[in-house]
Amino acid sequence: MxxxxxxxxxxxxxxxxxxxxxxxxxxxxxxxxxxxFPFASIRALSPEDFVKLLADMGVQGVVAGPDYRFGFKAAGDAQLLRELGAKHGLEVGIVDVVS
Structure with a gap:
């Protein structure tokens, strides 16, 4: 992957x-x-813990591509980012790939 x-x-x-x-x-x-952040300090975060970290830092919104992966072992995708963003008060925009 x-x-x-x-x-x-x-x-x-x-x-x-x-x-x-x-x-x-x-x-x-x-x-x-x-x-x-040192990568070693955040690399094992679950997708939800990663989004919680963003919310705790005061991030208000995130923009990502449709193939965006995040969280430990790339467990989260763009759709999960939308769902977790809504849950934690982050505005999420998924934009098409620029070619």
């Missing part, structure tokens, strides 16, 4: 600029922030 790594759609150095642009377009504030 391994995929080849892909380049990010937006380079890390451009993220703040792109998010600021979309804040203007959407007419809402898109908070710009980044937290880094």
């Amino acid at each position: 391994r995929r080849e790594p892909t380049a990010p759609i937006v380079a890390k150095g451009d993220r703040a600029r792109v998010l600021q642009h979309w804040s203007t377009v959407l007419g809402c504030e898109v908070p710009i922030g980044e937290r880094v």
Whole structure:
């Protein structure tokens, strides 16, 4: 269940600029922030524990692709992210793949 790594759609150095642009377009504030966790400290989280962590950190929304996997051993998928997001107060947007 391994995929080849892909380049990010937006380079890390451009993220703040792109998010600021979309804040203007959407007419809402898109908070710009980044937290880094050692992978070993979160790698074994279940999908629900991962979403709880996001909610506890104050994350208000998540955007992912339809093939997004998360949680230990990629146990969660985009549909589960929607369900858990609703349960824990996170807005979840699933967007089509850009090709």
